[in-house]
Amino acid sequence: MREHELIVIGGGSAGLAAAIGAHKNGLKDILIIERADELGGILLQCIHNGFGLHAFGEELAGPTYAERWIYKLAETSIQVKLNTSVISITKDHIVSYSSKEEGYAKAKGKSIILAMGCRERPRGAIAIPGYRPAGVLTAGTAQEYVNIKGYSIGKKIFILGSGDIGLIMARRLTLEGAEVVGVAEIMPYSNGLPRNVKQCLDDYDIPLYLNHTVTFIDGHDRVSSITISKVDDNLMPISGTEKTFEVDTLLLSIGLIPENDLSEIAGIKLSPATKGAFVNNELETSVPGIFSCGNVLHVHDLVDYVSKEGESAGESAANFVLGKSNDKSESIDVECSSDFGYILPSKINILGDSPVEFMYRIKKPMRDVTIGIYSGDNLIRKTKKKTLLPSIMEKVLIEKAKLGESDIRIAIIKEESI
Amino acid sequence: MKIEMPCIVCPNSCNLEVEYEEENGQKKIVSVSGHLCDRGITYATDEITHPMRMITTTIKITGAHIARLPVILSDEIPKELIFNVLTEIKKIKVKTPVNEGDILLENILGTGVNLLASRSLL
Structure with missing residues (x-):
């Protein structure tokens, strides 16, 4: 070997x-x-x-x-x-x-x-009700079909999920001559970068349905229509809010x-x-x-x-x-408060002098917040942020000497949630 | 008028605050803030007075292991010309070899902008 x-x-x-x-x-x-x-x-x-x-x-x-x-x-x-x-x-x-x-x-x-x-997460990951016709595909698969293989994937398209790939594909398919009739997003905010909402949807007047998800896929050989519904605070579809779109393709950009x-x-x-x-x-x-x-x-x-x-x-x-x-025998743990999706790294070796780059993501959009990084009870770094979005990973670099030997924790100091 | 707009220049997606005045149908920028770099000022000014966009697409290529050659413009074009420029781009086909950066179409519709290959296919 x-x-x-x-x-x-x-x-x-x-x-x-x-x-x-x-x-x-x-x-x-x-x-x-x-x-x-x-x-x-x-x-x-x-x-x-x-x-x-x-x-x-x-x-x-x-x-x-x-x-x-x-x-x-x-x-x-x-x-x-x-x-x-x-x-x-x-x-x-x-x-x-x-x-x-x-x-x-x-x-x-x-x-x-x-x-x-x-x-990519596929249809099965969110169990969309309805039939199983051709014409339901993930946004990344559609991207490969269109950009590398040169296939036409559909003429009238609906997109579920407002992640960046879904947004990019909305524009891409519009430029290729397809009609993108709308994008539904289950959360009250887009999961893509703001620039992509602007240049991929707004530029082409493609509507973004926030707080909506697909609740039915119709069609036998091929998708014939999809139905979206508004969701409540628990993300459950609200009966009576259904809207049906006649489309031949549903793209999934759901994570x-x-x-x-x-x-x-x-x-x-x-x-x-x-x-x-x-x-x-x-x-x-x-x-x-x-x-x-x-x-x-x-x-x-x-x-x-x-x-x-x-x-x-x-x-x-x-x-x-x-x-x-460096010797790894001594290390400290890193954790985040419940406002955060995650923080990396999750462990820091005490030995070694290289500064540590922390990467974190917030769970929901926030405005005018101050983020604190603590070593035990000591605040070692304060960062003011005008906006924090789940779609944007934040980074912060801290010198090793400042980290000390207690566990590290990141938390919001004060917040005005939007 | 004061408006907020996301900057689309790069993935930083800065949230710009733009103040402008309108006189006789002419828009004039008063101030731009919230930008991390000067390209944000250029973008906001263009966006208010004459929006510009970059476009990328693919064209047909023969002789390669894939069917499509990805292409990009050498610079931004006026937003209202997007579909006209695309029509010009779709008229062309190329054969291998193509190198990244090769000019495939010059001065599209008199914009001064060229079409470039965005990868090599040899």
Whole structure:
């Protein structure tokens, strides 16, 4: 069995940056395993612009952003296996995979980086009542069909969920000549970035039905109509508020879930809040030498942050292999108050001097709030925020010396909820 | 008039507060706040006086392992020209090899804006 210094699972934005980050920090024998026929991951189907503002100081289309990283990779000794699916990972770093060339094979990594990304929640996840005709698909699948395969997916379209992919697809399909009749969102606010509501819906007069969800799908061979209903405070449909739209296609943009099947096989502890691994400030999971980054760790809204996290995971894996990791015997825990969806990392090694970057997401929109980060009872950082949105991941960097040796907690100091 | 608008320039999605005056049908910016960078001021000014948009789409490509080549404009175009520009873009087909950044269409509809390949397909 071949042993590598590092095996990276996944060759999308996180995996590319992770491999490059590890190479920059001294590893030479690195293998990326990618199940698709080329590197780049989901970026290849994200043909819209807005990528790379932080990483390159430019606004690039998704495929261009991917290509920049693939070129960086080509300048290194990093090896890549394409069309290869990883089947399992063990606690002692043995990766089983299968491919046409090698059949079933195994490789060992002195370290492993998980960079498998996330997958979309399908119809079954929210159990929409009705028939099961063709024409119900997730927004990301529609994106692949339209942007890569060049299929027309429908003529009259309704979209459930106002996540960024749904919004981007509303505009994309409008530009391709389809009629997008509306977007329904069960929450009282959009789950996408405000800029996407503006430039993808408002620009094309596509109505956004807040506090609404799809309550019936009709059609036998193909979708013939869908019905939406208003929901109450408990998100339950209100009888008598039904509106029916004659459409041939329903797109679902109802959330992303980190794809951690392999992490579970490896016995890695997962967080119920992020659906990703619990990691410390070096992005190391509960299994020593296995690191996690990108959307498999927590769903990001900016690819630039995925790349940055990937590079950090690469650096940590390099330090682990080269024996430069800090002693992990003493650590402190990080937790958040109930106003927050999550905060990462969940553990911090006391030893080491690198500043710690905390990433958190609020549960519901808030205005004019002050966020406090506490070490035990001591307030160590106060941040004023004009607006906080669930669709925007916030980051805060704190010097190691300030963190102290008590557990860390993030909470709202005062709030005026909108 | 004072309005709030989300900046669409980048994913930071700044919430801009824009104050403008209207005289003889001409809109004039008085102040912009809430922006993290100067591009927010340009955006707000354009948005009030003459909205501009970037567009991306795909065109047909032969000889590649995928059916469509993603393309992007070299700069923004007036918002009202979006569908006219798309009609021009849809007229063209390309063959491999194409490199990222290759100019596929020049000065579309006299806008001075070019159409560029946003990935390489060799």
